[in-house]
């Protein structure tokens with residue numbers, strides 16, 4: 208079984224520390240900083256780093272963690288081809304492996320499957336744990352929102368979000384940023400009838416004020432309240448994404 212711990216970093220990043228409870232093998236997802244990870248691990252070793260996409264706020268901690276732990280780094284295969292992202296932070300290329308859709312990797316006894324989820328960036332990947340229905344989705348799906356398409360493509364993002372609709376409904380989504388309040392404010396402007404978002408907003412404010420992370424998201428809740436998952440077609444989605452970019 209995989210234990211997931213959440214480490215907050217930078218202004219609004221979430222780093223995830225995954226531990227196989229049988230073997231103690233440990234992995235870190237998108238280490239934006241090494242310091243917070245080391246403090247959290249308190250002397251424990253990192254065996255694997257999992258990177259979802261090229262942006263520096265998902266990679267900054269990789270160099271220091273690799274130097275200290277000599278751990279293996281997995282990232283999108285196309286980021287290696289393009290010479291971007293994690294590849295910039297790993298000098299010893301024997302420690303770096305590129306992943307594509309349907310590849311599997313293990314953290315101890317627990318298997319993870321790779322999904323290609325283009326949109327926020329074109330090479331973006333996610334890690335899905337089928338034995339527990341956990342999804343580590345980087346900057347693609349957020350609470351009541353989704354990633355922007357600065358380096359990506361809005362049609363690809365639309366198709367990726369539609370792909371998420373076919374995951375098991377009890378999937379828990381670990382996204383890499385805390386944008387809940389801003390996303391709900393936008394969602395309520397577009398869908399004022401979504402009453403459930405109002406209570407979610409009030410709950411989120413209380414939890415955040417008490418320093419409690421708002422991940423994981425529940426896919427079942429997102430399916431009924433996330434305006435980007437509710438978009439009926441591509442044109443509507445494009446318009447919504449453009450409005451959110453200016454919000």
Ligand SMILES: [Fe+2]
Nearest residue numbers: 260262327346
């Ligand atoms: Fe990003």
